[in-house]
Amino acid sequence: MNEHLTWEDLNDVVDDVLAPDDAMRARAHLASCAHCSHRRAELEVTLAEVARAAREIPPPAEAWPAVRAEIESRKVVPLAGMPARRASMARFASGRRWTLVAAGIVLVAASSFVTAVVMDRTQPAAPATVAVDPGATITVPVAVVDAERSYLASVQELSAALEAARPHLSAQTIEIVERNLALIDAAITESRAALLRDPGNRVLLEVLAGTYRQKLELLRRAAQLATS
Amino acid sequence: MTSVPVSPVATPPPPPPDEGDGELVARARRGDVEAFEVLYRRTSGRVYAICLRMSGDAERAKELLQDVFVRVWERLESFRGEAAFTSWLHRLTVNVVLAQSRADQRRGNRFGTLPDDPDAGRLSDSGGGAASIGHRLDLESAIAALPPGARKVFVLHDIEGFRHEEIARLTGTAEGTVRAQLHRARKLLMEALGR
Numbered sequence: 001m002n003e004h005l006t007w008e009d010l011n012d013v014v015d016d017v018l019a020p021d022d023a024m025r026a027r028a029h030l031a032s033c034a035h036c037s038h039r040r041a042e043l044e045v046t047l048a049e050v051a052r053a054a055r056e057i058p059p060p061a062e063a064w065p066a067v068r069a070e071i072e073s074r075k076v077v078p079l080a081g082m083p084a085r086r087a088s089m090a091r092f093a094s095g096r097r098w099t100l101v102a103a104g105i106v107l108v109a110a111s112s113f114v115t116a117v118v119m120d121r122t123q124p125a126a127p128a129t130v131a132v133d134p135g136a137t138i139t140v141p142v143a144v145v146d147a148e149r150s151y152l153a154s155v156q157e158l159s160a161a162l163e164a165a166r167p168h169l170s171a172q173t174i175e176i177v178e179r180n181l182a183l184i185d186a187a188i189t190e191s192r193a194a195l196l197r198d199p200g201n202r203v204l205l206e207v208l209a210g211t212y213r214q215k216l217e218l219l220r221r222a223a224q225l226a227t228s
Numbered sequence: 229m230t231s232v233p234v235s236p237v238a239t240p241p242p243p244p245p246d247e248g249d250g251e252l253v254a255r256a257r258r259g260d261v262e263a264f265e266v267l268y269r270r271t272s273g274r275v276y277a278i279c280l281r282m283s284g285d286a287e288r289a290k291e292l293l294q295d296v297f298v299r300v301w302e303r304l305e306s307f308r309g310e311a312a313f314t315s316w317l318h319r320l321t322v323n324v325v326l327a328q329s330r331a332d333q334r335r336g337n338r339f340g341t342l343p344d345d346p347d348a349g350r351l352s353d354s355g356g357g358a359a360s361i362g363h364r365l366d367l368e369s370a371i372a373a374l375p376p377g378a379r380k381v382f383v384l385h386d387i388e389g390f391r392h393e394e395i396a397r398l399t400g401t402a403e404g405t406v407r408a409q410l411h412r413a414r415k416l417l418m419e420a421l422g423r
Contacts, residue, residue, distance in 0.1 A: 008408075017392070046418055050367065051386070053367060053368070055274055057277040058276070059276035059290065064272070066294050067297045067301075068261060072261070074301075199302065
């Protein structure tokens with residue numbers, strides 16, 4: 001080979017990716033051509049210099065606070081098991097007075113949850129643990145946990161009231177209510193699991209909010225039946 | 229029926245400085261931000277170097293760095309520990325940078341808009357101490373000044389050690405194109421360095 005090696009061939013020699021025959025011819029040329037040998041050496045020196053370039057470059061100091069704020073706003077938190085129901089909540093189970101209170105609770109809880117769902121979730125939120133179903137260990141975003149606080153309190157109060165009103169309901173009504181509650185709880189669990197996989201999905205948040213509203217409405221209607 | 233009190237999570241103890249990546253990942257998975265910060269402190273220099281060199285822009289690199297670590301936080305569950313955490317992290321970093329580059333190209337944005345424009349990737353700021361060293365500044369500036377497509381291939385191959393076929397797969401281009409970009413990048417780099 002009398003012609004000089006092309007730039008591509010030189011690179012392929014350095015990278016050792018030439019086919020065996022081509023590599024043999026290139027090496028033979030390099031052994032006899034000072035020009036190509038010099039170009040190859042320059043390339044190798046440059047690449048060695050590049051290889052010694054700093055593997056790490058310190059990032060700007062403000063990068064971590066921004067990362068932290070973002071992950072705090074998206075953070076998911078565990079849900080622990082359910083503690084015993086507080087008997088004191090049964091005080092709400094007293095006829096029409098309870099019904100009016102329950103209706104107000106439903107309205108406030110549902111409204112605040114929906115508001116929280118649709119608002120821009122850019123503010124960091126403190127970690128929290130929320131207990132829902134016995135033995136549940138699923139997780140939800142902090143934004144949802146915050147929104148759930150009022151919902152969970154309402155469910156607690158309505159559940160206690162319904163439990164107190166239980167003697168006034170027929171066995172058939174109790175069976176239907178419990179079956180529907182189980183279905184809604186399963187839907188909540190499913191929505192939470194989906195949110196865990198995709199915490200920023202607002203559609204899923206709205207689905208979860210709708211399921212919460214269903215549960216509150218069912219509890220409210222069941223309690224109304226007991227007092228009508 | 230359901231009963232639902234709300235209680236705060238106890239603050240976890242700070243991780244010991246010599247705790248391994250695996251233990252820190254496990255703690256971070258449980259929501260321990262302090263453990264995640266230790267992981268960040270250990271690895272962000274390398275991640276930032278990849279982002280800076282591949283994007284050629286310090287402000288863009290900072291955005292990419294933040295994006296990478298937010299994604300890492302969200303995807304910690306998918307890290308199975310089959311490879312080293314740093315390997316998983318660097319792969320994720322490259323994927324984030326390339327995905328963002330493609331998205332920006334689709335939007336006709338600043339990053340990668342003009343793949344053959346040698347001025348498209350000027351390093352606006354070193355972003356750290358490395359560039360304070362004279363010859364390294366020359367080298368980093370020369371890398372940053374490469375055309376975006378060639379620069380990405382060059383960084384992946386000659387700095388990060390990816391093979392031609394891996395780069396072709398990651399960038400969705402033919403292996404021959406990757407080699408051509410690499411050869412071009414080296415030629416331009418040597419010219420910029422006066423060789």
